[in-house]
Amino acid sequence: MIFIKSILLSLMVFFYASASAQEQMAFSSELNKTRYQSLVEELRCPKCQNQNLADSGSGIAVDLRELVHQMIEDGKTDQEVVDYMVARYGSFVLYRPQHSTATFLLWYGPFILLGIGGLAFVAVIMANRKRRGRDS
Amino acid sequence: MRKLLFFLPLAAFLILAVVFYLQIGKDAQYMPSALVGKKVPDFTLVSLQDDFVYMHDDLPNTPYLINFWGTWCPACHIEHPFLIELANAGVPIIGIDYKDEKALAEQWLEQKGNPYQVILMDEMGSFGVDMGVTGAPETFVVDGSGMIVYRHQGVINAENWPEIKGYMK
Numbered sequence: 001m002i003f004i005k006s007i008l009l010s011l012m013v014f015f016y017a018s019a020s021a022q023e024q025m026a027f028s029s030e031l032n033k034t035r036y037q038s039l040v041e042e043l044r045c046p047k048c049q050n051q052n053l054a055d056s057g058s059g060i061a062v063d064l065r066e067l068v069h070q071m072i073e074d075g076k077t078d079q080e081v082v083d084y085m086v087a088r089y090g091s092f093v094l095y096r097p098q099h100s101t102a103t104f105l106l107w108y109g110p111f112i113l114l115g116i117g118g119l120a121f122v123a124v125i126m127a128n129r130k131r132r133g134r135d136s
Numbered sequence: 137m138r139k140l141l142f143f144l145p146l147a148a149f150l151i152l153a154v155v156f157y158l159q160i161g162k163d164a165q166y167m168p169s170a171l172v173g174k175k176v177p178d179f180t181l182v183s184l185q186d187d188f189v190y191m192h193d194d195l196p197n198t199p200y201l202i203n204f205w206g207t208w209c210p211a212c213h214i215e216h217p218f219l220i221e222l223a224n225a226g227v228p229i230i231g232i233d234y235k236d237e238k239a240l241a242e243q244w245l246e247q248k249g250n251p252y253q254v255i256l257m258d259e260m261g262s263f264g265v266d267m268g269v270t271g272a273p274e275t276f277v278v279d280g281s282g283m284i285v286y287r288h289q290g291v292i293n294a295e296n297w298p299e300i301k302g303y304m305k
Contacts, residue, residue, distance in 0.1 A: 049165065049167070059235070060270050063265065089268045090169070
């Protein structure tokens with residue numbers, strides 16, 4: 001009995017810790033709540049740079065979460081909320097960078113490198129085959 | 137020609153070494169402000185001293201500083217004496233009392249002196265969000281044409297002031 005109790009208690013500690021950074025918020029619909037959750041996970045906290053808005057306990061993150069909540073309840077679209085944040089805090093607040101000329105290499109660089117690697121691979125294979133054909 | 141290929145890894149190493157070396161000593165916390173190059177956003181804020189409502193048009197036409205501070209902010213205590221020095225040297229500073237209480241702010245000014253031309257109260261922090269502020273102290277340089285030209289996060293002191301001053305024109 002005591003054993004079970006202690007397990008339950010330790011579990012409660014875990015659940016408490018994971019919920020600590022979020023306030024109680026009322027949403028008018030389940031959809032709004034889901035949109036809120038995905039937005040605060042996607043937006044980066046401008047103060048504590050390696051956390052998203054959902055995880056951060058800093059003052060500005062609390063304010064911005066409330067703002068996202070308000071904007072969603074006011075009927076703003078996800079894109080409008082994101083644009084609002086980017087206008088104030090820069091593209092820095094996006095965990096998923098926008099597609100633009102500045103981020104071209106970031107998005108497509110790996111594929112370009114993969115392409116170059118593939119071409120080099122084929123070139124080496126062809127060269128080897130040609131040489132082997134000459135040797136035999 | 138084929139021999140040269142053996143030096144490819146060395147070349148790659150050297151290029152990466154240079155790139156990484158250039159990053160050493162850079163402030164990893166530095167975040168560029170989205171407001172630089174834009175006008176000060178519109179606002180309607182109440183002044184701490186005389187309860188008048190201030191709007192965008194009431195801002196000075198000469199270069200000035202916008203300084204976000206609060207009595208809850210430990211670094212603002214450190215910054216305050218230097219702001220007084222700046223004010224005595226004739227630098228116009230607009231203070232934004234950020235997410236603070238009026239009574240505490242009045243007490244602070246009485247005890248430590250007032251370096252600000254005007255102090256506007258941003259109790260909810262909404263003007264702070266419009267300016268992309270993440271905390272206090274934070275200071276913006278606005279030039280003569282009303283454009284934000286520089287943002288400094290953290291304390292202004294004798295060491296970094298010359299650089300900030302360079303933007304005031």
